[in-house]
Amino acid sequence: VTDAVDSDDRPREWAPELPLRTQRLLLREHRMTDLDDLAVFHGDERTTRYLPWPVRSRDDTRTALLKKLSQHRAQAEGDWLVLAIEEASSGRVIGEVDLRRGRPGHAEIGYVVRRDAEGKGLASEAVRELLRLAAEEFGVTTVVARIVPGNEASVRFAERHGFVRDAEGDSLDPENPTLAYRWTR
Numbered sequence: 001v002t003d004a005v006d007s008d009d010r011p012r013e014w015a016p017e018l019p020l021r022t023q024r025l026l027l028r029e030h031r032m033t034d035l036d037d038l039a040v041f042h043g044d045e046r047t048t049r050y051l052p053w054p055v056r057s058r059d060d061t062r063t064a065l066l067k068k069l070s071q072h073r074a075q076a077e078g079d080w081l082v083l084a085i086e087e088a089s090s091g092r093v094i095g096e097v098d099l100r101r102g103r104p105g106h107a108e109i110g111y112v113v114r115r116d117a118e119g120k121g122l123a124s125e126a127v128r129e130l131l132r133l134a135a136e137e138f139g140v141t142t143v144v145a146r147i148v149p150g151n152e153a154s155v156r157f158a159e160r161h162g163f164v165r166d167a168e169g170d171s172l173d174p175e176n177p178t179l180a181y182r183w184t185r
């Protein structure tokens with residue numbers, strides 16, 4: 001399988017039709033009105049501990065949210081698709097899932113849910129849908145998760161979703177070491 005292409009052979013933009021719906025969730029673009037919800041987990045030291053994010057004040061969260069507003073499509077290699085996870089029953093944004101576009105057939109994944117949404121299978125529901133989208137819509141066959149050493153919750157989560165350790169993909173950057181886990185379709 002190769003990356004989906006237009007008839008002129010240029011890779012097509014990753015622009016999913018939103019929202020994507022699962023049993024309990026909507027995956028959708030971010031909106032400025034999500035600020036209150038985002039401030040909850042962007043400002044949570046425990047949730048952000050292993051993320052490449054600082055703990056954010058409300059103002060910093062607003063700045064981060066501004067960038068996310070347009071990231072519901074990924075045009076070029078290296079671009080992140082960033083989707084809000086909305087809980088259908090409450091309308092609250094409880095987290096986000098991300099898919100970074102790599103070379104054709106490849107992507108990197110990211111996921112986070114706020115603390116009081118953990119342990120309910122909600123993150124799993126979102127990630128299953130994102131992997132389906134990547135494979136079916138974008139022709140992705142290999143997805144990497146980069147996990148900071150010590151983030152055992154994320155390792156267990158990745159393994160439950162079929163990711164396997166890929167030591168060759170590790171980043172040894174002393175400033176930002178990460179362990180690679182790989183999913184293949």
Ligand SMILES: CC(C)(COP(=O)(O)OP(=O)(O)OC[C@H]1O[C@@H](n2cnc3c(N)ncnc32)[C@H](O)[C@@H]1OP(=O)(O)O)[C@@H](O)C(=O)NCCC(=O)NCCS
Pocket residue numbers: 046047048050051110111112113114117118119120121122123124125145146147148151153154157
């Ligand atoms: C990693 C992370 C997304 C995992 O979230 P999670 O809620 O534990 O994951 P799941 O959605 O798979 O939920 C599984 C848990 O819900 C329970 N559960 C309850 N109802 C469930 C249901 N209907 N379906 C599936 N699981 C259910 C499972 O038993 C499991 O509990 P356990 O961990 O005690 O065994 C979350 O810990 C997180 O956001 N961490 C902070 C951000 C982060 O570090 N991200 C990763 C960066 S690489």
